[in-house]
Amino acid sequence: MKTYFTFSSIIILTSLLLHSCASLNPKLKDQIVLEENKQQPTFKMYLIGDVGKPDNGYTPTALKALEKEIINADSSDLLLFLGDNVYPKGIPESNSPEKSDAEFALSLQINVAKKFPGRVIFIPGNHDWYSGISGLYQQELLVKEALGSNTFLPENGCAIKKVKINDETILLVVDSQWYITNWDKHPTINDNCEIKTRTDFFDEFRSEIKKARGKTVVVAIHHPMFTNGSHGGQYSLKNHLNPFPILGSLKNLFRNTTGVSNADLSNKFYNELKQNLVTASQQNDNVIFVSGHDHNLQYLVEDNIPQIISGSGSKNTATRLVKGGKFAYPKSGFPVLNFFKDGSSEVNFIAAENNQIVFNEQVFPSDFEKSTIKYPKIIQDSVKESIYTNKETSKNAFFKFLWGERYRKYYSIPVNAKVAYLDTLMGGLTPIRKGGGTQSKTLHLQTKEGKRFVMRALKKNATQYIQASAFKDQYVEGYFENTASESLVKDVFTGSYPYAPFVVASLSSSLNIPYLNSHLYYIPKQDNLEKYNQEYGNELYVFEEYASEGNTQLTNGNFTGNIINTKDVIEKIHEDDTKVIDEQAYIKARLFDMLIGDWDRHYDQWLWIEYQENNKTVYRPLPRDRDQAFSKMSDGFMLGTSIHLIPASKLLRKYAADLKDVKGFNIEPYPLDIAFISQSNKDIWDKQVAEIQNDLTNEVIDKAFNTVPKEVQDESIETIKHLLKGRKTNLQTIADSYYKLINKYAVIVATNKKDSIKINGLENGNVEVSMYQWKENSNIDYFHNRT
Numbered sequence: 207m208k209t210y211f212t213f214s215s216i217i218i219l220t221s222l223l224l225h226s227c228a229s230l231n232p233k234l235k236d237q238i239v240l241e242e243n244k245q246q247p248t249f250k251m252y253l254i255g256d257v258g259k260p261d262n263g264y265t266p267t268a269l270k271a272l273e274k275e276i277i278n279a280d281s282s283d284l285l286l287f288l289g290d291n292v293y294p295k296g297i298p299e300s301n302s303p304e305k306s307d308a309e310f311a312l313s314l315q316i317n318v319a320k321k322f323p324g325r326v327i328f329i330p331g332n333h334d335w336y337s338g339i340s341g342l343y344q345q346e347l348l349v350k351e352a353l354g355s356n357t358f359l360p361e362n363g364c365a366i367k368k369v370k371i372n373d374e375t376i377l378l379v380v381d382s383q384w385y386i387t388n389w390d391k392h393p394t395i396n397d398n399c400e401i402k403t404r405t406d407f408f409d410e411f412r413s414e415i416k417k418a419r420g421k422t423v424v425v426a427i428h429h430p431m432f433t434n435g436s437h438g439g440q441y442s443l444k445n446h447l448n449p450f451p452i453l454g455s456l457k458n459l460f461r462n463t464t465g466v467s468n469a470d471l472s473n474k475f476y477n478e479l480k481q482n483l484v485t486a487s488q489q490n491d492n493v494i495f496v497s498g499h500d501h502n503l504q505y506l507v508e509d510n511i512p513q514i515i516s517g518s519g520s521k522n523t524a525t526r527l528v529k530g531g532k533f534a535y536p537k538s539g540f541p542v543l544n545f546f547k548d549g550s551s552e553v554n555f556i557a558a559e560n561n562q563i564v565f566n567e568q569v570f571p572s573d574f575e576k577s578t579i580k581y582p583k584i585i586q587d588s589v590k591e592s593i594y595t596n597k598e599t600s601k602n603a604f605f606k607f608l609w610g611e612r613y614r615k616y617y618s619i620p621v622n623a624k625v626a627y628l629d630t631l632m633g634g635l636t637p638i639r640k641g642g643g644t645q646s647k648t649l650h651l652q653t654k655e656g657k658r659f660v661m662r663a664l665k666k667n668a669t670q671y672i673q674a675s676a677f678k679d680q681y682v683e684g685y686f687e688n689t690a691s692e693s694l695v696k697d698v699f700t701g702s703y704p705y706a707p708f709v710v711a712s713l714s715s716s717l718n719i720p721y722l723n724s725h726l727y728y729i730p731k732q733d734n735l736e737k738y739n740q741e742y743g744n745e746l747y748v749f750e751e752y753a754s755e756g757n758t759q760l761t762n763g764n765f766t767g768n769i770i771n772t773k774d775v776i777e778k779i780h781e782d783d784t785k786v787i788d789e790q791a792y793i794k795a796r797l798f799d800m801l802i803g804d805w806d807r808h809y810d811q812w813l814w815i816e817y818q819e820n821n822k823t824v825y826r827p828l829p830r831d832r833d834q835a836f837s838k839m840s841d842g843f844m845l846g847t848s849i850h851l852i853p854a855s856k857l858l859r860k861y862a863a864d865l866k867d868v869k870g871f872n873i874e875p876y877p878l879d880i881a882f883i884s885q886s887n888k889d890i891w892d893k894q895v896a897e898i899q900n901d902l903t904n905e906v907i908d909k910a911f912n913t914v915p916k917e918v919q920d921e922s923i924e925t926i927k928h929l930l931k932g933r934k935t936n937l938q939t940i941a942d943s944y945y946k947l948i949n950k951y952a953v954i955v956a957t958n959k960k961d962s963i964k965i966n967g968l969e970n971g972n973v974e975v976s977m978y979q980w981k982e983n984s985n986i987d988y989f990h991n992r993t
Contacts, residue, residue, distance in 0.1 A: 249371065251424065251543040252276060252322075255288030255498020257519030258311050258333065265314050266520035268538040271558035273318045275542070283324035284371065287315055288498035288516060289331025289383075289428030296334040297344040312345065316352045327369070328358045331428035331498060332383045332469055339363050339392050360384075363392075364399035365407045368414055375545060376418045378411070380483075382429040386468045386475045400777070412486040415493065420639030420650075422492040422551065422570065424543070428499055429469075431480045432513040432530055435500030437470050440526045469499070487511055492570055494551075496543070500525065503535040503555050505567060512569050514553060516540050533565045549573030573737065581731045581739070583627075590620040590917075591728050591746050593664045593704055598696065610841025614700040616922065621915035623746055626727035628734035631749075632659060637738050642667070645699070646831075649735075649742050650752065658752035661729055663745055666699045701839035701860075703926070705914045707748055710802060710832040712910035717901050719795055720815060720828045724750040726915070753813050753828055766823075768816040772809040775825050776881065782957050783977075785823045789886045794894040795827045796879060800871065800940050801898065801933055802835040803861040807875040836861045836926050863932025868943040879948050884955065888945060895941045902934055 257269050265273075276285065292308045299305070319326040328349050335342055346358040359379040360367040369377040385404060389395050396402040401410055415423060434440050461467060471477055487493040488509065498517035506513045508530035518538045525534040538558035545551045551569040556562065599618040601609075628635040632653055641648035647663040707724050714721035731743030753769050770778070778785045799807050813828040839858035840849045848855040849870070856870025865871055872879070907930060911923050933940075954963070954975055966974040 245546045245548065247544040248547050249282040249284065249324075249375075249545055250279060251496075251545070252279065252283065252285045252540065253288060253496050253514060253516040253543065254286070254519050254540040255428070255515075256290040256331070256501055256517040256521060257287065257315050258291045258293040259520040260311050260314060261520065265318075266538070268519045268540055268558040269314060269318055271538070271556065271561050272540055273321065274561055275540075275556060276318075276322050279323050281323050283322075284377075285319060285322045285324065285326045286426055286496065287319070287326075287328040288426065288496065289329050290333045290498055290517075290519075291315060291328055291331065292345060293333055293520070295336030296341040297348070298337045298341060309348065312348055316349065319353055319357075326353055326357055327377075327379065327426070329360075329379055329426055329428060330358075330363075330381050330383060332386070335383045335387055339394055362398040363395060365401045366410055366414075371424075373421075374549065375422045375424065376414070378414055378423060378425045380411070380425060380427040382427045382476075382479060385479045386429065386473065388468075408482050408486070411483060412489070415486050415490045416641070418639075419490050419641065420637075421490075422494070422545065422549070423487075423490055425483070425487070425493060425495045427483075427495060427497055429476060429479070430497035430499055430504075430513055430515050431484050431495050431511065432506045432508045433471065433497075433500045433515060434504060434506065434528055434531045434534060435502055435515070435517075435525045436523055437500050439470070439472065440524070440528070484509055484511060492549075494543070494569060503533070503537075503539050503541065504531065505533040505541075505553060505555070505565065506530040507532060512553075514541055514543070518558075532567060535564060539564070543569070546572075579739070581733060583732070584625050584730055586625060588622050588624045589728050590622055592620045593617045593746055594696070594700075598693075599700070601697070606842070608842050608844050609697060610701075610838065610843075610846070612697075612700040612838050612841050613703050613922070614697065616918045617700050617704060619918055621726075621746075621917045623726050623728040623915070626729050626747075626749065627732055628729075629732075631727075632657075635659065635734075637735060640738070640741070646833075647741070649738055658754045659749060660752050661727075661742070661747040661749050663742070663747055664704055665745055666696075698839075698845075701837050701841060701845075701858075702833050703836045703838075705918065706802075706835040706837075707750075707832050708913040709910045710804070710835050712913050713802070713902070713906065714798070714829075716906040716910070717794070717798060717898060719798055720826065722750050722753060722828075722830060724748050753830070764817045764819055766816045766818055769828065770814050770816065770825075772812050772814065772878070775814040778823070778825070780955070780958050784821065786825070787882045788824050788826045789883055790890055790894065791826045792882055793886060793891060794897065795829055796875065797891075797894055797898060797937065797941055799829070799875070800865055800868070800944070801902075801937055802832075802930070803837060803865075803871075803933075804832055804835045805837070805857040805871055805874065806831065806834040807872075809878055812878070836929075861926070861929055863929050864936045865933065865940045868940060869947055872944065872947075876948070880953050881955065883948060884953070891941050891945050892938070895938050899934055899937060904931070907931065 252272065252275070254268060254272055257266055260266065279285070292311050295304075295308075297305065297308050297312070315328075319328075328345075330342060330345070334345055337344075342363050346361060349358040356369075359369070360381050363381070363384065365381055365384045367379045369379060371377055384395070385407065401407050430437075432438070461470060461472070463472065467473060468476055471480065483495075487495075488511075494512045494514065496514045496516070498515065498519070500515055500517045501521035501523040502515065502518050502525045504513070504515035504525060506515075506529070513530075516539075518536075519540070522536055522538060524536050525531075527534045533555065535555060535557075539556050540558070541553050541555045543551060543553050549570065550572040553567055553569055554563045555565040557564045594617040596618045599614045601614070628637070628651065635651040635653060637649055638652050638658075639650045641650050641660060642662070645666040647665070647667045649661050651659045651661060653659075705726075708726065711721045711724055725748075727747050727749045728745070729743055729747045729749075731739045735743055775787070779787060796807075799805075807829070811829065811831050813830060814825040815828050817824045817826065837858075838860040840846045840855075840860045845855065845858055849859050853870070854873070856867050857873050859867060859871065869876075907927055911919070911927060914923060952973075952975070954977065962978050964976040964978070966976075968974055
């Protein structure tokens, strides 16, 4: 009986094992036979990975097949080698006996690449890192010497590189091993890189994904985000039996649950990378990941993101058709991505044994599929509309005790707004991409001449805020729609005064602080919104000019037409002493922030206008997104208590005639202030205070608040004006406190040139610091001097 039980158990376990194993048989799921596309592709992307192991000294089969296929390529096409270009450990040290074999393996790929008529890019994989940073540099050098510049990306062992393919397609090349590897084993990592932390990398990736909304983004990354191969925990029967039954399965279980190998998705760093990149990619509707790593061909769609795996360049391993898998092919081959003029794309997987297509699938449909919905046109010149409904702003006494009155009622008062249609507004506008940060819902528009504008909904997106602030590594946006959490966040937003941007623009104009012109419109759903009708239209919008390069009408003087972001301006001023911040203009803008209570002034809320003056490049600030002026975020018991208990909440203190906590209010812009204000003494601060106090007359204030819709011009306007006048009176005291705070420690930053620093101890106990560069004829050029 015992023997029978044991035998039965083995039979059952074996059956389960066979059923759940990855296999070496091709599989596909419910393939839809595509109609022959009568369009010619605008360009093709040939994808092959893991080609770094020669076949007994000869070219691998897949590479031979690719060489035949690229006869059909032209100069607009792209060939991507997706990493693991050299097995087993990249390019070894120069005195290593394996180096000649490694260079030979790479040369086989380079020889094929030389025959390709279009652009070629190699990206690194994990095996290419196994001889360290120096080995990666050697491989990059060999590829560049043979094929030219920008053929091995990212360069210098760095994290990410953006490549513009054409106006509709962006390639983001990511070195996944840069993120996953143990940095302690690579002391010189990031020495030649702008991005030096994993956090900065994620910020850069999110930024590029958002900027490319409306375009197709191909993310070329060696490690796939989704896989049904061994690196995703799917093992073949042979693997389960190795070294012998049961122990082999335990080995795989251990590998799959502990993440001991950083080549597997179960690894902490690999999974962290995946979660963040996938979540960020949800901010763009057209993102494709192309990868190698697993030694097979796969096509998967998970979380609405297509994943193409082309890792059978020189090795083959088993795969399964589970989870989001649509195609699994454990043999040699490669895919070709075709992109068409109408925005559609399709992928063809080609078998190496006969150069025949074994699977094809549409990746994205056409952008120009017209909606059958016809939107009725509003005849009236203007309509009355509110931001929220009365139901959304109707709260009981206990809720108001917890969260305050805020500006809640003004969100549900209908105001008169002009109706705008894109075909006539500004001579005709075309939507080009979605925009928006952590909470705003924005659409970018463009005239025929190329001038750009944005329409930003006054109703902020609560689920978008929850996603961006609390779930950066997990996509949850849809889960919070129509929930209590969404309702609460929407109510918290009413702490912002909804019509502040119009008031602030008028005040800025009177104080000669750069600003962006804005107007209030009701923009209905309409044919000209095209595919964006699903998310935009039928509500109130702030319509604003967009600060883009070449917009020479934005300001006057010696404006070069260049407008850059804060990250770029920091790099510029560190290049040499001829690139500087206009500190007086920046101080004035920052004092204005404190005057109007705009606490949301982090680095991304600034743009920088470039001027050429006196042989120097001068950058002046252009503040944007003035939504938090005059806010009452700390109204009510909950947030009113939090500003006393939680340091990070201090900036939310509601607007008042005085600014009691200067340090807490300025927690976001403080690092920028330290970086940008290094030369200005107390006299300069006092001068800016005096200018603001003199120019901000009662007439100027009245004029600014007249920009608010008449329907909401009640006692709240008078209250805000009273507080603003009180804060103007207290501005000198506020400025004195903040000047003392940012000058508590002297932070002196040199440029990337060979600067000299001279420190003098003076008799009265003061210290004089000078920085200078030696110029021609032994002249000294001082660019910093302060006591």
